[in-house]
Amino acid sequence: MPQSCQIRGELLARCVNENAYGIGLAGCGTVGMGVLRTLKRNGALIQQRTGGMQSFVVKRILVRDAAKPRSEEFAAELFTTDWRAVVEDPEVKIVVELIGGTDLAFAIVTRALELKKPVVTGNKALLAERGREIFALSLKYNTPIFFEAAVAGGIPIIKTVRESFVGNRIHAMTGIINGTSNYILQRMSEAGLDFQSALGEAQKLGYAEADPTLDVNGWDAAHKAILLATLAYGFPIATEDVHVVGIQQVKPMDIEFAKQLGYVVKLLAVIREHKDHAVEVRLQPSFVSRNHILASVNGVFNAVAVHGDAVGDAVFYGRGAGQDPTASAVVADLVDAGASLADDLVHRGFLPWREEGKLVPIEQTETAYYVRFDVTDRPGVIAEIAQVLADFKIGISGTHSPVNPEDPEAAFVDMVFLLHRCPYGLLQQALQRIEDLDCVNAQPVVFRIEQL
Amino acid sequence: MPQSCQIRGELLARCVNENAYGIGLAGCGTVGMGVLRTLKRNGALIQQRTGGMQSFVVKRILVRDAAKPRSEEFAAELFTTDWRAVVEDPEVKIVVELIGGTDLAFAIVTRALELKKPVVTGNKALLAERGREIFALSLKYNTPIFFEAAVAGGIPIIKTVRESFVGNRIHAMTGIINGTSNYILQRMSEAGLDFQSALGEAQKLGYAEADPTLDVNGWDAAHKAILLATLAYGFPIATEDVHVVGIQQVKPMDIEFAKQLGYVVKLLAVIREHKDHAVEVRLQPSFVSRNHILASVNGVFNAVAVHGDAVGDAVFYGRGAGQDPTASAVVADLVDAGASLADDLVHRGFLPWREEGKLVPIEQTETAYYVRFDVTDRPGVIAEIAQVLADFKIGISGTHSPVNPEDPEAAFVDMVFLLHRCPYGLLQQALQRIEDLDCVNAQPVVFRIEQL
Numbered sequence: 037m038p039q040s041c042q043i044r045g046e047l048l049a050r051c052v053n054e055n056a057y058g059i060g061l062a063g064c065g066t067v068g069m070g071v072l073r074t075l076k077r078n079g080a081l082i083q084q085r086t087g088g089m090q091s092f093v094v095k096r097i098l099v100r101d102a103a104k105p106r107s108e109e110f111a112a113e114l115f116t117t118d119w120r121a122v123v124e125d126p127e128v129k130i131v132v133e134l135i136g137g138t139d140l141a142f143a144i145v146t147r148a149l150e151l152k153k154p155v156v157t158g159n160k161a162l163l164a165e166r167g168r169e170i171f172a173l174s175l176k177y178n179t180p181i182f183f184e185a186a187v188a189g190g191i192p193i194i195k196t197v198r199e200s201f202v203g204n205r206i207h208a209m210t211g212i213i214n215g216t217s218n219y220i221l222q223r224m225s226e227a228g229l230d231f232q233s234a235l236g237e238a239q240k241l242g243y244a245e246a247d248p249t250l251d252v253n254g255w256d257a258a259h260k261a262i263l264l265a266t267l268a269y270g271f272p273i274a275t276e277d278v279h280v281v282g283i284q285q286v287k288p289m290d291i292e293f294a295k296q297l298g299y300v301v302k303l304l305a306v307i308r309e310h311k312d313h314a315v316e317v318r319l320q321p322s323f324v325s326r327n328h329i330l331a332s333v334n335g336v337f338n339a340v341a342v343h344g345d346a347v348g349d350a351v352f353y354g355r356g357a358g359q360d361p362t363a364s365a366v367v368a369d370l371v372d373a374g375a376s377l378a379d380d381l382v383h384r385g386f387l388p389w390r391e392e393g394k395l396v397p398i399e400q401t402e403t404a405y406y407v408r409f410d411v412t413d414r415p416g417v418i419a420e421i422a423q424v425l426a427d428f429k430i431g432i433s434g435t436h437s438p439v440n441p442e443d444p445e446a447a448f449v450d451m452v453f454l455l456h457r458c459p460y461g462l463l464q465q466a467l468q469r470i471e472d473l474d475c476v477n478a479q480p481v482v483f484r485i486e487q488l
Numbered sequence: 489m490p491q492s493c494q495i496r497g498e499l500l501a502r503c504v505n506e507n508a509y510g511i512g513l514a515g516c517g518t519v520g521m522g523v524l525r526t527l528k529r530n531g532a533l534i535q536q537r538t539g540g541m542q543s544f545v546v547k548r549i550l551v552r553d554a555a556k557p558r559s560e561e562f563a564a565e566l567f568t569t570d571w572r573a574v575v576e577d578p579e580v581k582i583v584v585e586l587i588g589g590t591d592l593a594f595a596i597v598t599r600a601l602e603l604k605k606p607v608v609t610g611n612k613a614l615l616a617e618r619g620r621e622i623f624a625l626s627l628k629y630n631t632p633i634f635f636e637a638a639v640a641g642g643i644p645i646i647k648t649v650r651e652s653f654v655g656n657r658i659h660a661m662t663g664i665i666n667g668t669s670n671y672i673l674q675r676m677s678e679a680g681l682d683f684q685s686a687l688g689e690a691q692k693l694g695y696a697e698a699d700p701t702l703d704v705n706g707w708d709a710a711h712k713a714i715l716l717a718t719l720a721y722g723f724p725i726a727t728e729d730v731h732v733v734g735i736q737q738v739k740p741m742d743i744e745f746a747k748q749l750g751y752v753v754k755l756l757a758v759i760r761e762h763k764d765h766a767v768e769v770r771l772q773p774s775f776v777s778r779n780h781i782l783a784s785v786n787g788v789f790n791a792v793a794v795h796g797d798a799v800g801d802a803v804f805y806g807r808g809a810g811q812d813p814t815a816s817a818v819v820a821d822l823v824d825a826g827a828s829l830a831d832d833l834v835h836r837g838f839l840p841w842r843e844e845g846k847l848v849p850i851e852q853t854e855t856a857y858y859v860r861f862d863v864t865d866r867p868g869v870i871a872e873i874a875q876v877l878a879d880f881k882i883g884i885s886g887t888h889s890p891v892n893p894e895d896p897e898a899a900f901v902d903m904v905f906l907l908h909r910c911p912y913g914l915l916q917q918a919l920q921r922i923e924d925l926d927c928v929n930a931q932p933v934v935f936r937i938e939q940l
Contacts, residue, residue, distance in 0.1 A: 082654055082655055084841045175539075190798070190799035192647075192651075192652030195648075198537075199824070200647055200820045201816065329805070344642075345529070346815055348813055349806060350806030350807070351803075352804055352805075353804075364796065367655030368651060368653070368655055370655075371651070371654050
């Protein structure tokens, strides 16, 4: 077949002509090792798939302790504790930042951009907190930064929103984007565990880190939501402008109650554009209808539902973390970074693409609610709480006080109210008044009831 | 904010410096109009998102009848019935082929590539049948062809497999990629309709075309499966090498029976790499466990499940057809095509990337099966059929002959066998022998029982 031979000939010629791109790898932990493994296993396949144009060779690796014994396949001289030795090495053409944190990582990323070396990172905290500065440098030096691994692990949601849905006005994105908390909520639901036990189990299985703070307090997911919202709407969003509530206060009774009503409890990122183009970005434990596709996202899996004005509803589902899925995203970005070098660094625009946008203040966001109060069990409690809600014109669709089977005469009980749709600010005002009642012993716990 | 002002200034400078890309649009039917509408509605947004670099203007439109009255927003001189006038117009930089078919479309696409004009197409039949020639020309003229709209409408599965999963060896892809047949099967399931009534309903709702042949006989989906397999495994696959069975023979009783066993019936594309790297590509009505995520893909929605060696399991779900979702895919490709022009036409490799690959002969593919026989109701029928199966060493896990409530004494009945996992070739041999039995009145109908 002469045609095919010609194809092969040209491909081979390219393989010979092109040199591999030198990579400087900052951080050689779980994901870094995953990247090295993936390149080793599938490097030849990647080269074939890219018409022989893309191969990679690791030139320097930044580590904390260069003397630590490592796999023999990497020459000892690759390793250094000097970050400048990695970023500034003239053989390093692409910098991969996987050390996490926002200080040293910031130094590495910004120095790479100054040197016009494309950056690949999975660091959501860095981009959510210092994205404005970093993207400005990316623009200034006409050098791209890729961060598929920063959101939802192996799910290509960044590329999808940035490229595949570029022709869509994004009306909403709703996501389960923290696998650790999703696993904990699922175990609380299916095994009736309390939060602490489910967290302990997740830690034992390696699904939660020794310090799980950012996972369970919602901030890991919030950083990702900020990135997604910036992609869709194009303006930088300050972390302090985003309302974030974690799952630490979720009790088995909440999950049980949700079930009875036909819901499951999920830590949900909600990003939504209002009619006036203001954008709602929030992260809270939420009741999701059990019939919605997000309700079946179990364990450490992630999913993001997107509604675009052209594409309609779409959902992306996969592993949101872990060595190999995250490495899959990093390697895809490496190929894009390599292409950007071959293409004389012309790339598809920068983030943010506009300076300012409007966020919807959390007080103005509206849903229905499930609120749990810790009250002293005496006559009149329901009446007092209901009266305050009535004063604020907040409708009640149900109330319930489950009897504790282990202590039916308990003096302190949990009392649950289901409330009609109203602005969150109004609810907060009412809850502050209710907190002042002498029968109420602690800050009420609020769940959103989402209409997806 | 001086930094942001600087960003804006540079973006504006680019907007002014860059000219819009001229588009030649071949075909102005449903999808073509959707593309024009989307560009009109979101063109400014696309330009912002791409750093001011990408805007589009339609220069010529190929139609069947230039005199037909059209929306006033398009000048009459845009329209022509001469395809060369569209493709060869020097102001046309990108050619969008949306006329369908494989003859004129082939002429248009190949001429565009010869002229080094990037092509965007949604024509799955063209690429599945003549992809080998077209991709060779794309390579020869170093000019890319984009075809996101050819598979699963608005779901970016082409870009995902080609770019986001470039670092993965793809073990399997399983998809519901024909919305028409999925809608028909769902209506047969939930309303107990027979095939013809459900098809009629789909036609009335615009979900099926006047000539629904390619949708219901499986070939629309098969063309898409061929493209997906070529993307994942890199070699051209001839249509005649793919085993395709449509849904015309599905009866309500099959769906009912599947339900009782915990399955739903789906027209499933199965693409799978075996250990020896041979690839299985087939399309058949299949039993899918009701707990699998693909079982909940209803109506005209599409979904593709991918298993990659790094990313693990991922699922992509959305609208597989329709004006706006398909336009979403075409517009994303337009932006990639524009980027390829800006980037001096260097792009990410070609398809196929290797000349030859091995397909698994359909006879060697193995699943369990559900087989329905049309038999004459007389004693000994089960024994005769079971004996043939025994001769071929095919295990039976169950057999059932539902009584027709409208005619309990019917002379001809449907008899169902559930069979253990065995090679499809062995089953076919047994079924040929069974067909020769005088109690068997027609060719048996086979469903795969998939283990996903």
